[in-house]
Amino acid sequence: MGIHPKYFDPQGVYKILDDLQNHLEISHHISNSKNKIVAVGECGLDETAMTNIDQQLFVLEKQIDLANRFHLPLVIHCRGTHLYQKLFDCIKNRISDRNFPFHWHCINSNSNLHIIDLFLNQYPNSYIGFKGSITHGNNTENFHRFENWLIKRSPFLPERLIFETDYPYLPPENLHGKYDPTAALIASAIYLSKTITGSDENTYSYIHSSNINIISTYNL
Known part of the structure; x- marks a missing residue:
């Protein structure tokens, strides 16, 4: 549960943050x-949001502090290559x-x-999310750079990846409209395997690995 940087009203943000804190406090005392x-999130910075970056940073900082206070993982969102450094800092x-x-x-070819x-x-217990957007890109140079990045980091990727559906947004190439979210996840895994090994042998x-990482991250 969290506050997305693109979808909050600055005038009502204190009420939203109070509500988030109350929900987290209630959840913290639930035995079931x-x-x-x-987790807290997704939260972060977004260049396409109507709010300015200072407003987004304020909301992000509050959510980081809440995640830290309640010992919960933080789900991070960043749109805009130039904002990655600011978010990381x-x-x-x-x-x-x-x-x-x-x-x-x-994470995809548009990421920093x-x-x-x-x-x-910096954070060995962190994970990166892959979804359908890893299978294509608007900028050919960036896309090739991303594929090379995947190949070079392939030895440790299984320990750090989480597959996402984010249905129905940013589906894999050739999957549009209504589709089974599971199919999107599998398509992303097939793409990753083919990019790294040249075949789909490592898909499953x-x-x-993603399932194990999800269970570990979210204490499921």
């Missing part, structure tokens, strides 16, 4: 794990525990991969 909130300034669990949502590398090194191994 099936009814507990498992914000996290480092507020989270000193290198073992804090993070899930950086929606240099910052993602720094982030993964990657999915299995």
